[in-house]
Amino acid sequence: MNLDALYSQLQVKTPAKLVLLVLDGLGDIATKEQNYLTPLEAASTPHLDKLTADAVQGRLIPVAPGITPGSGPGHLALFGYDPIEFQVGRGVIEALGLGLELKAGDVAARANFCTLNEKGIVLDRRAGRIKTEVCEELCALLSKKIKKIGDTEVIIRPGKEHRFVVIFRGKGLEGPLTDADPNREGLAIPAVKPTDPKSAKQKKAAKLIADFYKAALPVLKGRQPANGFLMRGIAHQPEIPTFEKRYGLRAAALAVYPMYKGLSQLVGMIKIEGPETIAEQFERYLVEHDNFDFFFIHYKYTDKHGEDGNFEGKKKAIEDLDAALPILLEKRPTVLAITGDHSTPCAMKSHSWHPQPVLLTSECSGSDKLDRFTETGANLGSLGIMEAKYLLRLMQANAKMFDKYGA
């Protein structure tokens, strides 16, 4: 029997409130330059420290040993979905990041303007990194000229600089397709192809992309340097069982950035708009407390500073969150898990594979008797080092949402 099926079989309803607080890119590594302290270790976190008395700790492997996740797989795993089984295309992630709402079956592509010569050879894959305003203008032009191809709706939205996103909303479409991108200059744009030659839906989608090129290139003709475009990560929004269906939980997302709102919507969470700061997010949790069973609260700034290699900034971001934590605890959830979706070590200025620390507290979590919540503490905790996809299962267990297995 499949393990997910077993979990479903054992699942029962309880009136518990579960909160998953994600400090994006929280995990870090200890280096000599920072006296072998991570930002979480260097930060002053009196409220997190206080939680540890009645909490257990451990580390989460986002996908598999050594694999660095993007935000998509990182969050899907935290939501309890195997990030290898449930794959979300880059086009879909990009669209979500721009705040676009996707429907199951939509095919999305990351695109960017490029410069072509008269023979269609790619001269500059980024069209000289045109300004965002130019990109917006060109996308508006394309949107005006191309609203539909056959019976398929075409949605074009600008991103930063040369980047944009195209969504095809129609029937019988499927990804993933190969890229319309030669990956280097001096070559023509290749025609996209199905990755599964037997899929009629992929064939239909590939034909659609070809037709889109036929319609769009003439519109851009002469518009130097952005007279062409490349498309990558062409994939459909997969059917992912919703939180409600999978766990029987009415789930809400309190996120500020579009990407995380989008990822939570992929699993059917209700996005709660409005809050701009972590204090406001916690305040809103208090207001919405009775309306949902599960709250996903996303905090971006730990990752942002990690990406910038800004140790002090990441430390401060953790301290800011800690300072706001008492608001959340005014209505202490039955189960509270605090973690990252991955590590973003300042010393690396990028996401990494290092398992992120996690803290879990409930009336029956037990205690690891640790003084603080840190990477080093997490190494000593009773959760051990486990795959991130099991965190949600442990939250359910702590909420007494599983019957006993066998007699």
Add this chain to the structure above:
Amino acid sequence: MNLDALYSQLQVKTPAKLVLLVLDGLGDIATKEQNYLTPLEAASTPHLDKLTADAVQGRLIPVAPGITPGSGPGHLALFGYDPIEFQVGRGVIEALGLGLELKAGDVAARANFCTLNEKGIVLDRRAGRIKTEVCEELCALLSKKIKKIGDTEVIIRPGKEHRFVVIFRGKGLEGPLTDADPNREGLAIPAVKPTDPKSAKQKKAAKLIADFYKAALPVLKGRQPANGFLMRGIAHQPEIPTFEKRYGLRAAALAVYPMYKGLSQLVGMIKIEGPETIAEQFERYLVEHDNFDFFFIHYKYTDKHGEDGNFEGKKKAIEDLDAALPILLEKRPTVLAITGDHSTPCAMKSHSWHPQPVLLTSECSGSDKLDRFTETGANLGSLGIMEAKYLLRLMQANAKMFDKYGA
């Protein structure tokens, strides 16, 4: 290649003696009420402490993260069988708990007397919890009237209060079947059905249950309040490869409670009757030392007190076992593993999913240099947090029962 097949392939015979000492429900959680000490931590355990110098520790996940096992899956995992692959029906477990010996292919059901109205509607699912003596009397009556149905032998044994067990011993039978239980009052008893509509054996078993009802209900007619009965967990005893076949080990079980004798028999262990206390069990191990390769020694009282929420009782039960331990060590086994089949935290008064601590000692176990065997120590041990089903493989490895894999 399947991992079990690899283990089998590498397996060799050695004259080692392996002892698996199971303190049922040993694991616990640290809570404020008990000054953040678990019973194992609070107990005085000089002999266990002494063992730790040359032992390694870790924690065992009985089934999967967050899943709370019953005694069946808990023990099957300790015996090295994947508790999801090898499932044992509740009827089978119940029969084993009553001390009934099952044969492979027997179909067993948990049953209980109920009250029906003249139209066959269930008025009381537990027949007013009739006294055990009444249950015994009714089971004797049914046994006398119904010895066989067709060529299938029918065995009926009373349990406590309204509960009993029915075993069907014949050819070509198989479970699991759906329950003959409406699960609430005000409805009729549903006919049982195969869970796999394609299984001819399940169909035969379902027909047999229907015939059993036809024969048994008239016998109970007018016997208020127990004039009917419900049947649940109808399953056959699965074919489980024996210890001897799977590991090449002649295994003995030293258990006091029928359930654990039964579980050990499921995997072909020889049950050694007689001992009533842990000291007597250890004494008997000394006597039987040369007759077996593997000894499963089961100690119930840790779980019993955990279920009662009796912290002092659980602590005392651990101390009692520790006091008797020197008897076992008079003939120190080549490999000794001490663990639980799951946790039974006093604060929860029930089994739980928290990984139970394990201690493993042999001449080549190495040492984790810990002072005591505790949950907190186990968090720091070199075994890490692993699935319980691998413990037996580690015991085999410590007994040098595996050839090197590859050159």
